[in-house]
Structure formats: structure tokens, C-alpha cells
Amino acid sequence: MSIPALDVRTVSKHFAGVRALTDVSLELFPGEVHALVGENGAGKSTLIKVITGVYRPDDGEMHYLGEPAAFAHPRDAQTAGVSTIYQEINLVPMRSVAANLYLGREPVNRFGLIDFRRMHREAGELLAGYGITVDVRRRLGELGLGVQQMIAVARALSTEARVVIMDEPTSSLEPREVDLLLDVVALLRRRQIAVLYVTHKLDEVFRICDRVTVLRDGRVAHTGPVTGTSRLRLVATMLGRDIDQIRRHGATTFGDHRPAATGTPVLRAEGLTRRPLLDGVSVEVHAGEVVGLAGLLGSGRTETAKAVFGADRLDEGAVTVDGGSARRWNPAAAIRSGIGMVPEDRKAEGIVGDLSVRDNIVLAALPRLTTAGFLSRRREDAIVDTFVRRLRIKITGPGQRVRELSGGNQQKVLLARMLCLHPRVLILDEPTRGIDVGAKAEIQALISELATLGLGVLLISSELEEVVEGAGRVLVLRDGALVAVLHDDEVSEARIMREIAQASEGGTA
Template sequence: MEETLLLQAKHIKKQFAGVYALTEGSLNLKKGSIHALCGGNGAGKSTFLNILMGVFNHDGGDILLDGKQVNFDNPAQALAAGIAIITQELSPIPYMSVAENIFLGREPMCIQGLFIDYAQMLQQSRDLLSKLNFDVDSTMLMVDLSLAQVQLIEIAKAISHHGRILIMDEPTSAIGEAETAILFAAITQLKAQGVGIIYVTHRLSEIFQIADEYTVFRDGCFIEQGLIKDINREYLVQKIVGHKVMRSLRDNASNADDLSQEILLNVSDYSRIGTRTPSFNNIDLNLKKGEILGIYGLMGAGRSAFLNTLYGLAKPDRGLVQINGKEVHIQSPKDAINAGIAFIPKDRKGSGIVGCRSIRENITLTALPKFSPFGWLNRQYEALTVNKMKEMFNIRMSSMDLWVEQLSGGNQQKVVFSKVLLTDPKILLCDEPTRGVDEGAKQEIYKFLSSFVATGKGVIVISSELDEILQISDRILVFKKGKIVEELQRGEATHESLTSCAS
């Protein structure tokens, strides 16, 4: 007899303002299976998952749980039926503690249910995090956590519901390899207990590492379902994009020898010794004209704090920064932009974009004077520029007046790139630049970075994806506990050398 599927979604349809985001969403989830839901940016994955969770209603199709039709009006109903989700865009409550966030709405009570039992809640939170091996203090406020820690808390919270189905929409996009390994151990345990897991990621190596089955969506349509053991990476990429993709290395990949020796940016004895954020100490580095400098390290190594500070989001305690040999004092992002520095932050929601503003406004926001030289906005020029950016990064949008938060995750990232480029920077700082971006768009971003530096500009890029950092960097610095512990040239660095230096 055929086993009953845990969850079955058939021919799900959804349109937003008359435009179809999903025309044919289907998926069959078995018990004790890790099922990868794959598709390019804007393929309809998050829309589909939001429908399963009752966040959006759907315009057609059926959802069956244990063979019985269900229709959730809101996420609380889905949770009650045993389905939990880690959403793509995280939304913690900033001024509540870790424990309060995890147990929000189901706090343990005392004195006949009249009061929240804080001690009990704290203990349960600590037990949960230590069982999962997540190293985060339960009493900390969410606002004080790094993005990676916030993501771990969302994961812990979803797992703590002890559901039968766990949906993860890009759970690893903000965490590094070490935390990913811990997460995978937890997922494998859940699988052994019979939980069905739907897993979305653009990191294809993860899919081949843990998934049992896959379903591909393209342009809002179901394309194919199968077993991971029957396919390889190239096949999967082809199904996702609909045609063959060449994996291009950096086009004019330079040797250290043919890089210009002219120094664009020099940082010396740069230090920030804080207690709340990971700090960095005594950083000496230079960035040459035409160079892509990679920074690798584990979570908490101080990489992001360093870039944030360089961009003026925090103040250093000591140190000297020079651009083209001249000392600069950067106290704020405005100073950084004036000095020719631009920044692609890791947390696009926090500091990259304004979700409830249009795509057009977001792209032109930081370069507004360009579009309004005499005080009034030149709409035509503005629209032309936005269209140019749309084509350059292949942003999938039905209109430039759509709110940015209505775009798919990967397309939001492309908006961040567009916005930053318009400030005409000489130095581009990127923290996880391809977070949530699909394979095709990743190659576009790499090509863009290459052409950007080809004109004598420079890029510093943090990436936790080993493949990525190896592919794009001319030189890699490894951060550990706030210090640079190693410098490796292109060709010298390998997966093994980077991981062993970083840990």
C-alpha cells in the first residue's frame, strides 16, 4: 500500500494585483524526508510557503494534510496543525529577550495562570538552545544580537513547536559554515523522528548535502520532482534556470603580479574594542586599485563590525584610514559616501532598503541630488536610470512603483546593488553580497564586481560561502577573534586552508 503523504499541495495559484506570482504550485512531502524546494529569484517559493502557512490566501488549488483537505486562515492555525516555518525575512521583536521571543504567545505561567513564569521560561529557553548547541544567551535582547544569532533564534523557535512539518525558507543565508553544520545536525535528528522538512536555499551544495527529494519551481510553475540521489548539480541548475548555465570564473581573473600596486585604501591599527558587538583589534590592511579583497572568518570573528565601522556606522577607538594616500575621517555613512565608499550590508532589511517604499524611490534615494539638480525631480531621467539598473541586474518586477517588500528576496538584493552603484563609489564594501540570490544572478554579480574593479576601483567582500570567496577574491584575509590571522593569495587558498585558519 502506498504510504500517505504528510503534505500534498496541488495546483496552487496566487495572483497579486492581477499578476500571477504562482500559476501551478505543487509539492508532495513525505514523513521523515528533507525536501528541497528549488527555483530562481521570483520563482514563487516564498509565496507558495506563505500560502501553506495561511499567511496568504490562494486563488486556486488544494492543500492536503495527512490526505485531508485543509485551508489555514492564518499562521496560528497552521502551527496548531503542526506546521512551523522559519521565514525568509526575519522579524524578531527587538526589545524583547531571546527567551521572550522564543515563547511569545505560549509563555509558561504560574500562580494559577495569572503571571508569566519568567524563571521557567528562561530555563526552557536555555535548555532548548543548549540541546541544539546554539551558543546564544537567553537573557539578551534581540536588538543586541548579530543577524546570524537572530537567525539561530528563529530556527530554535520553529523547532520548539515540535511540529510534524518544518518549513525553512533560506535558514542559512545569514549564518556561516560552522553554524550551518550545527543546524544540519538538528535537522537530521528531526528527520529521524519522522518530521517532514521543506528546505529552501540558493546554496546548492547544501541541497546535495542533506536533502532527500527536490521539487523545482520556475516562473511560478511546478517543473519537476525527484530524488536527489538521481541527479547532479549541473542538472538541477539547468532545471532551475531553464537552460544551461556556464559557471564563469572571474573573467579577467588577475594574478597578484598584474594587479596595480597602487594602494587605494589603507587602514592601519584600526581597532574597536566593544563589549556588545564583536570587536576587532589592530587591523592593518590595504586594498589595491583593481583588487577584490575577500575577508573570511567564522561568526563573531569581527568581520562585519570592521566593515560597518569603516562605513561610519560605528566609531573606531583607534586607527588611521587613508584613501589614495590622504587621511579621511569617517564619522557617518554620509562621510563614507562623500569619500567614495559604498556599502552593501548583510542585513538588507535593517540598513539596505526601506521595505514600504517603491523600488524606484529605493534605488534613487541615496543619489537624489543627481536626479534633482535644481531642486525638482527629473522623473524622466529617474525612470531611465531605474530601467537601466533593472536590466543590468535583471530585477524581476511588474512595476517600479511596487513596494520593495513585495519583491522576492533575491530581487530585493539586486535593488540594494542598484541603489549603491548610483552613488558612484570608488570603494565598494560588501557583506555577504549574494545573500538569497540565485545561481544565475550570482554569476551576474560576480561579473559586475569584476568589471567594477577593472577600472581601478576596489572591492572588499565578506562571504561565508567558501566557493564564493575562492571564486571572486584576488587575495583573502582570514579574521579570527577580531584579528587578521592569515593572508592568502588567489590560487593559494583552498576550502581546507580557509577553514583551518578560521577555526
């Protein structure tokens, strides 16, 4: 085999004592499309940043085109021929297609001025080479996301790239646009350009990639050819499960401890569609029931939760609570209807770090605590005291800033904020992520207690054990679509993984 275009050798990286990468090695050869996969926190983004010079590794080394390399800045990597195309298109939508293609390196005439005629001609020729027909004078923002993504690819390659890193390039594309981009990836292979293809979509791994590396907890869990690797084995490796044990034991019965769905659903969401992220997902939750949403990263779990809560605009679909719906569905309408949500990213979308515990808890309930424009401090203190005691939130006092609390106590503050609204349904997106074992057990016990008291719970977790042990019914999502509904003794890690691993076309795992 030829010399690797890129050779990462036993690279390690840590932040504040936490190991993000440990002895990671990866070879990328000319003309190869190499998939890099793994769940949230596996280390994919950190590895890309080490390769491209955003981070310097603590240990290990890298070779590029057979020579030792250590890029001090992403610009150095790009100049050398390592181009990265990020999930979020980092171009300028108000400028023309041609201007974006040659941003920062525009051709100039003998007077030092931009030679627009030459730039437009060369831009058209460049895009034509990748099968893209577009008026290069048009503003980029007027074009579809798929075409914009293709222009980002063309820009990366116009620098004579030898290695191209694609970070979730199809996550926001329609199926037709995905086909176009994957055709370009195949063209890169034929041109002997090495492609590191970061994705959460297994269909794309098996369609376009030659080899695959799985990262888990900052380590390489598997590297090998895609051919001969089953989908089930890949899913099991990503999740850290023993595939032989799964095949031996099949489904596992967890008894009758989960509450059953009876009567009329308190929450009914039908045909939730937000192209291209969600495709006709339907969810029902009954009072006293815990319903789990399972699937890999990018399967549509969080998108479903946000759609139910009204945080994301829908193309199609409807949400009703106790048979009633609002004319305009948004988070305010969802809260009024009796839905509460604790988001996945508590720091970015949940807590307000510089506010006190008291202020964070009552934030959503302020309209109910205000009379004629005056806030009732007595009612506010009563609510805060009740939920601090009930959830056993460890604080020095209600005036303590919430950012000073542990992760588990911050999560309890968010739960208190929603519970003080007396919701009928509570959506919990990764409620135990990033907290210690003791706090995790407390929150899991609290979820069970809330269901026992009649609250409907929609639970999302990347940890299959948490879904299996806590939910009486599990909805399995894949690529934005609902692919299975598991009831009672059907709910097991083995069965969930098999449903996740099935090919979208209906093939076997």
C-alpha cells in the same frame, strides 16, 4: 511511499496582473528534508506565504496530512502543526528564553497566574531534547544568534509540529552554529517531521536534504532527489541555462571589447571580512574598467558592495581610493573619497518617492551647493538640467515626484545623483532589475560610455549575460568568499557557472 505530510497541487498566485506562481506543485513527506531553492524573484517567499495562510492562492489546492487544507491565517497553520521559522528571528530579545518558548501559551496555576517554576522546568526539558544547554531564565538577547535560532526551532516544534518550514535559517550563523542547526534538522528527520528547507547555500542542500525543488520565474523548473543531481546542473537550472550546451562549448570568448586593467588601481579593497557574511574578499578596480561580481543569491555580492561603500561595518579589511583611506570608513567618507553607489533596492534604499526629481538628484550634492547655509538654486537647476539631458530621463519637469516615473527613469535619477558628485568609482548593484527592455539597453550603454570616459565601475547583476558582456574582469563569489578571478577571454557564462557550482571543499561539479 507514505502519504505526503504536505501536498501543494498546481497553485497559482498573481499580484496586479503579475504571475508570482504558476501551477506550482510540491510534495513533502514525513521524515523528509526537502530543499526549496531559486534566485531572487523565483517565488519561494510567495509559496511559503500561500502554504501558511498569509496569501490565498488564485488557483490550485493544498492537502495536509491527507486532507484538503486552506489556512486563513498563519496562526491557523501553526495550530494545525505547520510551523515556520523565518530568516529574521521573530522572538522577543528582552524576555527570557523560557518566556519566548511559551510566548502566548504560558502554563498557569490554579489561580490563573503564570506558573514560572513549571515553565522553567518544561523549557529546560524541551531544549535538552535538542541538545541545547542554556539557562532558560536568561534574556534571549544575551545569547548568540545561533542559539537564538535554535530556540526559535524549539519553539516551533513545541507546538507538536508535523511540518516545519525553515526560511534561510543559517544565513546569519557562524560555521559552528550552522553545524548545530543542521544536527537538529537531522534529528527532525529521525522524528519523522517533514522539513521544507529554503536556502541559497548549495553545500547545505547536498549535506542535509533528500530532495530538491527549483523555482524559476514562479514555476517549478525541477524536482528530484539530491543524490545524482550535480551542482552544475542545479546551478544551470536555477539560472535557466542549458547544461548540455555548457558542457559542449565550455568557455566562450567575447572578443577584445572590454577595457583592460592597466596602471595603479583607483580602488583597492583588501581582506573585507564581516562574519559570517564575508570572508576575506579583495577587490581592485582601475580607471576605465568594468569589474563584475558574479554569484548566486547569498554569495556575498551585495555585502561586498556595501562593505566597499562603508554601509556595513567590517570586522577586518581596508578600502583605499587612489592610495588614500579614511580613519573612519562610512558612506560619507566613501563619497568624499570618490566612490558612488546605486543600491539594489532602489525603492527602499535609493529614491525618496514623494520628493521631486530635482530634490532626488541633488540630494547627495547639497553640501557642495550650499554657501554660508544658503542653497544655490541656480547651480542646483544647472546640475539637474545637465543630467536629465545627458541620461535622457523622461519627466514632465524637474518638479515631478520621482515615484511617478517608470522604473528605468527612477534608476537613471539614482545614477544622476551619484554622477553629479563626479566619482572615481561607481558601484552598481542590479542596475537593470525591474525595468523594461528599452531602459535596460540604455543603462547598459551608459555604463559602457562611463567606463570609456575613465570611470571605474563595479557591476553586480544576477543576469550572467549582463556581467559577461559588460565586464572585462569578473570576480566569482560563493558563500561570502572569493573563489575565482576571471580575465578577458576566461569570462563566459559557462566558466562562471562552473566556478559557482564547485563544492566549497574543492570537490567537482
